[in-house]
Amino acid sequence: xxVPGENKLxxxxxxxxxxxxxxxxxILSFFEPFEIKRKKDLMRYGEVCKxxxxxVKGCLRSYYADEKGIEHIYQIRMDNSxxxxxxxxxxxxxxxxxxxxxxDTQLLRITRGNLEKLYExxxxxxxxxxxxxxxxxxxxLKRLSSTMWEPAADRYKNLLKRHPDMFQxxxxxxxxxxxxxxxxxxxxxxxxx
Amino acid sequence: xxVPGENKLxxxxxxxxxxxxxxxxxILSFFEPFEIKRKKDLMRYGEVCKxxxxxVKGCLRSYYADEKGIEHIYQIRMDNSxxxxxxxxxxxxxxxxxxxxxxDTQLLRITRGNLEKLYExxxxxxxxxxxxxxxxxxxxLKRLSSTMWEPAADRYKNLLKRHPDMFQxxxxxxxxxxxxxxxxxxxxxxxxx
DNA sequence: CTGCACACTTGACCTATGGTAATAAATAAA
DNA sequence: TTTATTTATTACCATAGGTCAAGTGTGCAG
Numbered sequence: 001x002x003v004p005g006e007n008k009l010x011x012x013x014x015x016x017x018x019x020x021x022x023x024x025x026x027i028l029s030f031f032e033p034f035e036i037k038r039k040k041d042l043m044r045y046g047e048v049c050k051x052x053x054x055x056v057k058g059c060l061r062s063y064y065a066d067e068k069g070i071e072h073i074y075q076i077r078m079d080n081s082x083x084x085x086x087x088x089x090x091x092x093x094x095x096x097x098x099x100x101x102x103x104d105t106q107l108l109r110i111t112r113g114n115l116e117k118l119y120e121x122x123x124x125x126x127x128x129x130x131x132x133x134x135x136x137x138x139x140x141l142k143r144l145s146s147t148m149w150e151p152a153a154d155r156y157k158n159l160l161k162r163h164p165d166m167f168q169x170x171x172x173x174x175x176x177x178x179x180x181x182x183x184x185x186x187x188x189x190x191x192x193x
Numbered sequence: 194x195x196v197p198g199e200n201k202l203x204x205x206x207x208x209x210x211x212x213x214x215x216x217x218x219x220i221l222s223f224f225e226p227f228e229i230k231r232k233k234d235l236m237r238y239g240e241v242c243k244x245x246x247x248x249v250k251g252c253l254r255s256y257y258a259d260e261k262g263i264e265h266i267y268q269i270r271m272d273n274s275x276x277x278x279x280x281x282x283x284x285x286x287x288x289x290x291x292x293x294x295x296x297d298t299q300l301l302r303i304t305r306g307n308l309e310k311l312y313e314x315x316x317x318x319x320x321x322x323x324x325x326x327x328x329x330x331x332x333x334l335k336r337l338s339s340t341m342w343e344p345a346a347d348r349y350k351n352l353l354k355r356h357p358d359m360f361q362x363x364x365x366x367x368x369x370x371x372x373x374x375x376x377x378x379x380x381x382x383x384x385x386x
Numbered sequence: 387c388t389g390c391a392c393a394c395t396t397g398a399c400c401t402a403t404g405g406t407a408a409t410a411a412a413t414a415a416a
Numbered sequence: 417t418t419t420a421t422t423t424a425t426t427a428c429c430a431t432a433g434g435t436c437a438a439g440t441g442t443g444c445a446g
Contacts (some may be wrong), residue, residue, distance in 0.1 A: 066342065074338045087331045123316055130323035137326050138280045140333040145267045147340055148373035149259065152403075172424065180341035185403055187425050345433075365394065378433055380395050 005033065005056030005108050012080060016131045017124040026121055030114040034107045042083070042107075043099035049088035051109040055081055058105025059169050063177070064097050073177040076102075076170060078163075082132065083107075102170055152181045153189045198226065198249030198301050205273060209324045210317040219314055223307040227300045235276070235300075236292035242281035244302040248274055251298025252362050256370070257290050266370040269295075269363060271356075275325065276300075295363055345374045346382045 003011075006028050013019060019027065034053065036042055042060060043049060060083050062075040077083045088095035089112060110118065119126045146155055156179060160167060166175065176186035196204075199221050206212060212220065227246065229235055235253060236242060253276050255268040270276045281288035282305060303311065312319045339348055349372060353360060359368065369379035 064338070072338060072342045074334055074341075086327060090327065090331075119320070123319070126316070126319040126323055127312070130319055130326060133323060133326035133330050134279060134283065137330040137333055138283075140330055140337060141267060144333060144337045144340060145257070145265060147337060148267075149265045171422090182404060183424070184405085184426085188403090191425080364392090375434060376394075377396085377435080381433090384395080 005054070005106055006031070008056060008080060009054050009108055013124075013128050017127045019122070019124055023122045023124065027118065027125070030118045031108040031110050034109045036101045036105050036107065038101055038104050041098060041100050043085060043095060043097065045096060045098055046094045047088075048092055049085040049095050051111055052082055052084035052086070052089060052115065053107040053109045055079055055083060056106040056108060058107070059102040060099055060105060061102055061170075061174055061178075062097050062099045071098075071177065073174055076166065076174065076178050078166065078169070102174070147180050152179060152185060153192070155179050156186065156189050198247070198299060199224070201249060201273060202247050202301055206317075206321050210320045212315070212317055216315045216317065220311065220318070223311045224301040224303050227302045229294045229298050229300065231294055231297050234291060234293050236278060236288060236290065238289060238291055239287045240281075241285055242278040242288050244304055245275055245277035245279075245282060245308065246300040246302045248272055248276060249299040249301060251300070252295040253292055253298060254295055254363075254367055254371075255290050255292045264291075264370065266367055269359065269367065269371050271359065271362070295367070340373050345372060345378060346385070348372050349379065349382050 009031065010019065010024055010027065013027070031054070033056075036058075042053070043062075045065070055077055057079050059076070059078045061073050062077075062083065062085070063071045063073040065071050075083070083099060085095040085097050085099065087093075088097075092112070115125075119129075146158070150158075159175070159179065172186055172190075173183045176183040179186065181189075202224065203212065203217055203220065206220070224247070226249075229251075235246070236255075238258070248270055250272050252269070252271045254266050255270075255276065255278070256264045256266040258264050268276070276292060278288040278290050278292065280286075281290075285305070308318075312322075339351070343351075352368070352372065365379055365383075366376045369376040372379065374382075
C-alpha cells in the first residue's frame with residue numbers, strides 16, 4: 001500500500017465516526033509524521049510519554065524489564081494501529097515501559113496538548129478514541145482470560161491464525177514473551193506440529 | 194453511605210468531565226434503577242447484552258464456562274464501578290459470558306439506544322466513557338502482565354492490598370479463579386503467611 | 387441439638403512450563 | 417567466502433501450580 005499515512009489515519013477514523021472535509025484538515029494539522037529506525041527506542045523507562053502514535057507502517061514492541069533485567073513484552077503492534085504508554089501519557093508521570101521499533105517505522109504522532117485541543121475542536125475525535133479504547137479493553141480482557149486459562153500451545157495457534165504476518169516479521173523470542181512463555185517453550189510447541 | 198445512587202453516579206462522572214445542572218437531569222433521565230438479588234444472573238450465555246450498569250451498591254462476578262463446565266472468573270466488581278459484557282453490548286451479538294450477583298445489588302442501568310442518545314445530547318458523556326475505557330484498558334494490561342509474569346503469591350498480596358474489602362465479601366473460590374489459580378493453591382498461599 | 391450443606395484446608399501425586407547450558411542454524415559483517 | 421553475531425533448537429532437571437480425594441470446620445434448617 002503506498003497510500004500516504006495521513007489518508008490511512010483518516011480512513012480508519014471514518015470507520016467509527018463521521019468527519020467532515022473541513023475537520024479532516026484540522027485533524028491532520030495536529031499530527032506530525034515521524035520516523036524511527038529499527039532497534040531504536042520510541043520511549044524509555046523513566047521518561048514521560050509525550051505522544052500517542054499511529055503506526056502507518058512498521059512494527060514495535062512495548063516491554064518492561066523486571067528486577068533481574070528480564071524483558072517482558074506485553075504488546076507488539078504493527079501497521080494501522082496505535083502505540084503509546086497510555087498511563088504515562090494520561091498521568092504525565094514517568095513511564096515504567098520501553099517501546100522499541102522492530103522495523104524501520106513510520107508514525108503519525110500527536111502530543112497530549114494537541115490531542116486535548118483536537119477533542120475540543122473535533123468532537124468526533126472523542127467518539128473515535130472512546131470506541132478505540134473500548135475495543136482495546138475488550139481485547140485485553142480476552143487476552144487476559146486466554147492467558148489465564150488456555151494452555152500455551154492453544155494461545156500460540158490462535159496468534160498464528162490471527163496474525164500470521166507477525167511470525168514473518170517478529171523474532172520468536174519476542175513472540176514467546178508476548179505469549180507469556182519462554183523461547184524454549186515456544187520452540188517445543190512449534191516442533192509438535 | 195446512604196447518598197442516593199443517582200448522586201453517586203453524577204459525582205463520579207464529574208471527576209472526569211464537567212456537567213451542567215441541566216445536563217445532570219438529562220443524564221439521569223436515561224438511567225433506570227434496577228435491583229438484583231444474590232445468586233441471580235444479570236446476564237447469561239447466549240443472551241444479547243442490552244445494558245451497561247453502574248453498581249451503586251453490591252457485588253457481581255463475570256465468568257465463562259469452558260467445555261468441561263469449569264467457571265473462569267475474569268471480573269469481580271463492587272460499589273461505584275461499571276459492569277456489562279461490553280463486547281456483546283457493542284456488537285449486539287450473543288454473549289459468551291455470565292454475570293451473577295454475589296450480593297443483593299442496586300444498579301443504575303442504561304440501554305444501548307439510550308446511551309447513544311446520551312452521547313449526542315451530552316457530549317461530555319463521550320468524554321467520560323472515553324476516559325473510563327482508557328483507564329480500564331490500562332488496568333487490564335497491568336493485570337495481564339502481572340498474570341503472565343508475577344507468581345500467584347504476589348498477585349494475591351497485591352489484590353489483598355488493593356481490595357481488602359473483597360476478601361470479606363467474596364468467597365475464596367471466586368477470588369482464586371479471579372487470580373487465575375485453583376482454590377487449593379490459594380489456600381496454600383494463604384497458609385504461608 | 388442434630389444433621390447437612392457450604393466454604394475452606396490438607397496431603398499425595400502429576401504435568402506443563404521454567405531454568406540453564408550447550409548446540410545448531412541463520413543472518414550480518416568482514 | 418569466512419567469520420562474527422544473533423536467533424532458534426534440544427536436552428536435562430527443577431518447580432509452581434494443577435488434580436483428585438479426603439478432611440475440617442461453621443452456620444443454619446429442621
